[in-house]
Amino acid sequence: xxxxxxxxxxxxxAEELKAYYRDMLLIRRFEEKAGQLYGMGLIGxxxxxxxxxxxxxxGLEAAAEEGDKRITSYRDHGHMLACGMDPNGVMAELTGRExxxxxxxxGSMHMFSKEKHFYGGHGIVAAQVPLGAxxxxxxxxxxxxxxxxxxxxxxxxxxxxxxxxxxxxxxWKLPCVFVIENNQYAMGTSQQRSxxxxxxxxxxxxxxxxxxxxxxMDVLAVKEAGxxxxxxxxxxxxxxxxxxxxxxxxxxxxxxxxxxxxxxxVQKMRDERDPIEQVRSLLLTGKHATxxxxxxxxxxxxxxxxxxxxxxxxxxEPALDELWTDIYATEVPQEA
Amino acid sequence: MATxxxxxxLSPTMExxxxxxxxxxxxxxxxxxxxxxxxxxxxxxxxxxxxxxxTIGKIxxxxxxxxxxxxxxxxxxxxxxxxxxxxxxxxxxxxAAPAADAGNxAAPAASEAPATPAPEAPRTDSTPDWPExxxxxxxxVREALRDGMAEEMRRDESVFLMGEEVAEYQGxxxxxxxxxxxxxxxxxxxxxxxxxxxxxxxxxxxFGGLRPIVEFMTFNFAMQAIDQIINSAAKxxxxxxxxxxxxxxxxxxxxxxxxVGAQHSQDYAAWYxxxxxxxxxxxxxxxxxxxxxxxxxxxxxxxxxLENEILYGRSFDVPDLDDYTVPFGKARIWREGxxxxxxxFGIGMSYALAAADKLAExxxxxxxxxxRTLRPMDTGSVIKSVMKTNRCVTVEEGWPQGSVGNxxxxxxxxxxxxxxxxxxxxCTGKDVPMPxxxxxxxxxxxxxxxxxxxVKQVTYT
Numbered sequence: 001x002x003x004x005x006x007x008x009x010x011x012x013x014a015e016e017l018k019a020y021y022r023d024m025l026l027i028r029r030f031e032e033k034a035g036q037l038y039g040m041g042l043i044g045x046x047x048x049x050x051x052x053x054x055x056x057x058x059g060l061e062a063a064a065e066e067g068d069k070r071i072t073s074y075r076d077h078g079h080m081l082a083c084g085m086d087p088n089g090v091m092a093e094l095t096g097r098e099x100x101x102x103x104x105x106x107g108s109m110h111m112f113s114k115e116k117h118f119y120g121g122h123g124i125v126a127a128q129v130p131l132g133a134x135x136x137x138x139x140x141x142x143x144x145x146x147x148x149x150x151x152x153x154x155x156x157x158x159x160x161x162x163x164x165x166x167x168x169x170x171x172w173k174l175p176c177v178f179v180i181e182n183n184q185y186a187m188g189t190s191q192q193r194s195x196x197x198x199x200x201x202x203x204x205x206x207x208x209x210x211x212x213x214x215x216x217m218d219v220l221a222v223k224e225a226g227x228x229x230x231x232x233x234x235x236x237x238x239x240x241x242x243x244x245x246x247x248x249x250x251x252x253x254x255x256x257x258x259x260x261x262x263x264x265x266v267q268k269m270r271d272e273r274d275p276i277e278q279v280r281s282l283l284l285t286g287k288h289a290t291x292x293x294x295x296x297x298x299x300x301x302x303x304x305x306x307x308x309x310x311x312x313x314x315x316x317e318p319a320l321d322e323l324w325t326d327i328y329a330t331e332v333p334q335e336a
Numbered sequence: 337m338a339t340x341x342x343x344x345x346l347s348p349t350m351e352x353x354x355x356x357x358x359x360x361x362x363x364x365x366x367x368x369x370x371x372x373x374x375x376x377x378x379x380x381x382x383x384x385x386x387x388x389x390x391t392i393g394k395i396x397x398x399x400x401x402x403x404x405x406x407x408x409x410x411x412x413x414x415x416x417x418x419x420x421x422x423x424x425x426x427x428x429x430x431x432a433a434p435a436a437d438a439g440n441x442a443a444p445a446a447s448e449a450p451a452t453p454a455p456e457a458p459r460t461d462s463t464p465d466w467p468e469x470x471x472x473x474x475x476x477v478r479e480a481l482r483d484g485m486a487e488e489m490r491r492d493e494s495v496f497l498m499g500e501e502v503a504e505y506q507g508x509x510x511x512x513x514x515x516x517x518x519x520x521x522x523x524x525x526x527x528x529x530x531x532x533x534x535x536x537x538x539x540x541x542x543f544g545g546l547r548p549i550v551e552f553m554t555f556n557f558a559m560q561a562i563d564q565i566i567n568s569a570a571k572x573x574x575x576x577x578x579x580x581x582x583x584x585x586x587x588x589x590x591x592x593x594x595x596v597g598a599q600h601s602q603d604y605a606a607w608y609x610x611x612x613x614x615x616x617x618x619x620x621x622x623x624x625x626x627x628x629x630x631x632x633x634x635x636x637x638x639x640x641x642l643e644n645e646i647l648y649g650r651s652f653d654v655p656d657l658d659d660y661t662v663p664f665g666k667a668r669i670w671r672e673g674x675x676x677x678x679x680x681f682g683i684g685m686s687y688a689l690a691a692a693d694k695l696a697e698x699x700x701x702x703x704x705x706x707x708r709t710l711r712p713m714d715t716g717s718v719i720k721s722v723m724k725t726n727r728c729v730t731v732e733e734g735w736p737q738g739s740v741g742n743x744x745x746x747x748x749x750x751x752x753x754x755x756x757x758x759x760x761x762x763c764t765g766k767d768v769p770m771p772x773x774x775x776x777x778x779x780x781x782x783x784x785x786x787x788x789x790x791v792k793q794v795t796y797t
Contacts, residue, residue, distance in 0.1 A: 032368055036387040039344025041406055046348065051369075069544070102577035110575035119543050119580070124567050130533050131568060134540015141496070141522070141546060164533025171528070249369070250385075255347035257380035263371070270369065326578040327612050329636040 001199070003213040003245050006220035014288035020062065020219045021279045021289075022297050024054035027078045028276060029305045030087055031250075034077065034094055037309060038254050043094045047108050050078035052249035055275035056181050057082035059222025060149055060242075063230050067144070071119040071132040072151035074109035075181075075248075079151065083116045087304055091312035099315030103322055126152055126159030129178070133165040136176035136239075147233045151179045155186025157200050163207075166239070170207040173238035177229045178204070180241065181216070183248040188260040201243035211241030217273040247273070338393060338418055340409040346375060346382045353377045354402045355410060362420070364392045366413070373399075373410070388413060393420045457723050458716035458751075461666050465623065466655040475654040477647045480622035481511055484629035485549060487659070489519055492547060495633055496523040498534060499551030499588075508553045509589060509648055535561030535586070539568045539638075542582035547633060552588035555604050555642065569638040570613030585632045587641035590618070591683060591733045592781060594646070598769035603734035605682065608640040609710040609743070615664055616711040618642040620685035622652035624708055627662030635664070644683045665712035669721070673703035676791050677721040679744055680731040681707040684782065687763075688731045691787035700795060710740060715747045722748055726757040727794040731787050736764040758794035763787050 031049040038047045050057075053075075061082045064070075072079045080090050085101065093100025093111050101111040109123040119135060122128040132150025139146040156162060157180055169176050180201065186194050197203065201211035210232065214225040222244060229240040247269045251258050258266075283289040343353065354376040360366055366386040373384045393414040397404055404410065414420065475483075489495045496519075501508045503516040503526040516524045527534040531552060538550040552558040558565065565586060573581030592601035608616045615637055617628045625643070632639040654660075670685070671692050680688040685706050692702040703721050707713060722728050728748055730741030741762030748760055766780045 032387045035385070036344075039346070039384075039406075040342055041345050044348060071540075100577075102575055102579070105577055106575040112572075112576035112579050114579050119540075120572070120576070122568070124563055127536065127563060127568055130536025130564065131540035131543065133533075134537035134542070135544040136540075137537055138541045138544025138546045141541070161532045161536060164528075164530040165536065167528060167530065168533060168537060251382075254345075255350075255377070255379060255382070257382050259380070263383075326574045326576075328615075329573055329578070329581050329583070331636055 001213060003215040004221045004225050005215045006218050006224060010220045010282075012220060014283070014286075016062070017279060017283050017286075017288055018293075018297070020058050021276065021283060021294070022301065023058045023061075023082060024219065024276045024279065025297065025301050026087070026304065027054045027057070027081050029301050030081060030091070030308065031077060033305045033309050034091070035250070035254065037091075037095065037312070042313060043108070044096065045107060046074065047094065047254045048075040048252065049250040049254075050075055050248075052269070053181060053183060053216065053246045054078060055219035055222050056179070056216050056244050056246050059219045060177075060179065060226040062223040063226030064147070064149065065230075067117065067146050068230075069117040069119060069135045069139070069146060069148040070151070071128045071135060071148065072121070073125065073128055073153060073156065074121070074123045075153070076109065076111065076121045080111060080113070080118055083113075083118050085113050085116050085118060087308035088311040091308040092315045095312040095315070096317065097312060097315035098318045099311060104318040105322065105326065126156035126162050128152060129156065129159070129162045130165040132178075133169045133174055133176050133239075136169065136174035137172065140172070140174055145234060147175045147177060147230050149177050149179055151181055153186065154180060154182040154184065154191050154195065154200060155189075157203070158186070158194060163203075166204060166207045166209060169239040170209050173236060175233040175236075176239045177226070177233055178209075178239060178241045180243040181246055182243055183246050185248065185252070185260065187252045188256070190260065199243065201241045204241040209239050209241055211243060213243045213245060216244035216246030217275045217278065219275055219279060338412050338414050339388065339390075341372070341411040341413055343397070343404045343406050343408045343410050344375070344384055345406045346377050346384075347379055350377045350406060352403050352405045355397050355399055355404050356381055358395060358399045360392050362392050362395055366390065366392065390415050393418070457720045460714065460716040460720055462669065462717070465627070465662060465668065466657065466660065471656040472653040473656050474651045475622045476649055476651050477622045477625050477643075478509070478511055478649065480626035480652075480654050481629055481643065482513060482515065484626040485512070485633070486515060486518065488630055488633040489515075489523065492633075494545065495547040495549065496525065497549045497551060498525040498527055498538060500527055500529055500553045502526060502551050507551075509645060511648070512551070531557045531560040532564065535564040536568065538584060539564050539582050542569070542584040542638075543572070543580055548584045549633065550584065550586050552586065554600060554645075555588050555590040556600050556602055558586065558588070558604070565638070565640070566611055566614070570611050573637070574613060581636065582638045583636045585629075585639045585641050587629075588643060589645040589648070590642035591644055592765075592770060592777075595772060595774065595777060597772045601770035603732065603765065605642060605710055605732060606734050606738055606740050608642070609713075609740060613638065614711060615639045615709065616642065617664065617709045618682040619708055620647065620682055620706050622650070623654045623660070624662055624668070624706075626654060627660050628664070628708065630659075630661045631664055642682060647683055662708065664709045665714050666708070667714035667717040668706045668708055669703065669717065670706055671702065671704040673701035673725065675701045675725055676727040676729060676795055677703045677705060677718065677725045678729050678731060678787065678791065679705045679707065679718055679741075681710060681740070682733070684731040684733055687782055687784045687787050690784040691791065694784070694788055695791055698797070700791060700797065702791060715744070715751075718744060719748065719752050722752045723755045726755050728756075728760045729763060729787060729790045729794060730760065731763045731782060733765045733782055736762060736767050739764050758796070761790040761794055763790050
């Protein structure tokens with residue numbers, strides 16, 4: 001089945017299109033800035049950038065309702081920005097500062113926001129998949145009508161616990177959208193070299209979980225598929241799989257020399273399929289926005305991102321006694 | 337304003353690198369994402385992309401230069417309308433990364449302490465577990481454990497039990513007998529045989545506001561799930577800066593049963609005890625199984641509850657109280673004595689108590705301490721006792737290297753060294769995988785006779 005694409009003349013308002021443009025641009029500029037701060041030594045350790053994949057989270061967030069949950073892997077900055085977390089808090093966590101979402105104790109891969117129903121930020125490939133099914137389990141138990149978006153990559157799709165989670169999610173009809181962000185490379189190993197089947201979403205078939213492939217560079221197609229998946233979950237029919245075919249422009253992490261693919265391959269994707277350029281072109285050709293309108297958005301984003309970088313540099317390192325806090329809870333945090 | 341382009345750090349450990357090749361020249365315009373240079377790190381040659389758009393005003397470091405320190409200015413980027421002449425006045429000094437030596441301030445001030453005075457006996461809580469005059473009833477560990485869980489499930493709707501064969505089969509070891517009937521299939525849930533997966537679902541459900549009890553048919557199978565237990569359940573509270581954690585219980589039989597061979601006979605006490613973020617209980621008596629289970633379910637942290645199959649059928653006095661709980665971190669002194677302290681927990685207590693009985697016949701008075709929980713561990717009660725007896729033997733079923741006893745020995749050395757009249761001896765299981773043959777299995781386990789021999793050794797009798 002060819003990946004879902006949006007209609008030639010999509011039924012979408014100027015405001016929606018502008019919002020997607022803005023949200024995707026925020027992620028891109030934020031990630032570029034993060035890369036820059038990494039280069040300056042202000043961000044340490046691992047830093048996995050989301051550049052190229054922006055349409056996935058922006059499209060799916062457009063299909064989510066208030067109270068729905070999301071959980072993902074270590075390539076998580078885009079998800080946090082898309083669900084409305086504060087760029088200052090995210091960037092300050094990247095620099096390991098007190099103002100970060102985890103007070104500097106989590107880092108790039110481990111951030112959470114109870115308020116925005118963002119459950120991390122998980123550094124062990126595929127561990128978030130059963131966790132996401134568990135969040136959906138809690139929602140079903142409480143009968144609150146919520147849906148959980150459980151994101152993982154094409155690499156994680158080869159971990160056994162994914163299929164353990166599929167089995168139980170289908171068995172217990174858990175309201176969980178399994179989102180496979182197929183960026184075609186598991187670190188440096190291409191899908192062809194790591195994965196026996198070309199269509200990962202089809203793996204749900206043996207569990208009775210419906211799924212489909214989606215063009216992940218087309219934010220409108222992602223949103224449309226997300227709406228269908230969410231409706232399925234919310235109606236009590238159990239989980240749904242979306243395999244979103246996307247592409248990561250940058251390396252797996254900052255220290256990736258990218259010898260496993262050609263520069264031309266990346267450039268071609270950027271030139272021909274870029275998700276932000278696609279929306280930009282829709283906005284301009286549909287006369288939904290002028291060059292000046294878009295410049296104003298660019299400027300606004302630049303300001304937000306620069307402010308987040310300033311905040312992340314100026315926020316102090318955590319107090320030394322933070323080493324010893326948050327190891328044990330004294331009371332159960334209330335569910336947001 | 338013209339900005340300096342700095343030599344980037346391209347790996348977590350990079351301090352300097354070689355500027356192998358410039359792919360742009362002065363006067364070129366670049367936009368975000370364009371590759372400007374190739375930089376060789378200690379690991380690989382990496383492409384270096386532009387972040388901001390602008391014109392390359394000046395290249396400051398020629399290609400081929402080796403040993404370029406991270407954060408050195410390598411080029412100057414001009415914005416629209418600027419010329420290379422502006423360069424001298426532009427570009428602030430590179431911002432330095434935060435000082436990495438801040439941690440030094442955290443060094444303990446121990447060296448400033450005055451010469452060590454004789455340590456005071458630690459303050460411990462030695463109140464009895466139940467008030468005098470309480471009616472007691474005989475119950476098996478199995479019944480007490482079920483009662484503990486059922487009482488908490490009646491009390492809190494968000495508590496549920498999941499695991500293999502916990503519902504319709506009534507529990508592989510009949511621990512959850514009758515619970516499906518009382519609480520229904522929503523709250524007593526049979527899982528497929530899929531430990532890694534259902535442990536993860538349990539942790540996710542705890543993140544989502546429920547209070548799961550995850551039963552492992554035995555803790556041997558929890559090795560398949562240990563990533564979820566440690567990386568997801570134990571660490572999330574810390575990694576989230578206190579925003580969310582996993583209030584839940586992982587429980588099941590641990591240690592050797594009988595004649596089930598190496599893969600089904602392992603004691604994980606020392607493994608889990610090591611992990612900050614987890615609490616670990618390993619009870620011996622039925623009253624503790626009940627009281628500690630109720631505390632475990634109410635605790636806002638992930639608790640590892642290590643049971644023992646052989647103990648399931650043993651009967652003990654259990655107080656007939658409406659809401660009987662036992663706090664974590666409070667050891668129980670089963671037997672007071674003056675000549676030696678025997679410290680144990682879980683099934684090890686059987687050997688410790690049997691040894692104490694026999695030693696009494698020989699005129700040796702042993703004090704027997706049941707730790708009950710290993711994290712938190714009531715080392716205070718151990719130290720207090722050793723200050724009195726001056727000798728200590730630890731007893732456990734697990735392997736010797738990195739054992740619970742090793743840790744207790746080290747605490748005693750640091751806190752009561754001057755009180756010791758003999759080295760502490762750790763009685764443990766033998767350093768072998770569990771054999772199947774009946775005679776060899778017996779040899780592999782810790783025995784009462786070994787505990788007696790150890791006590792005789794430390795008391796020089």
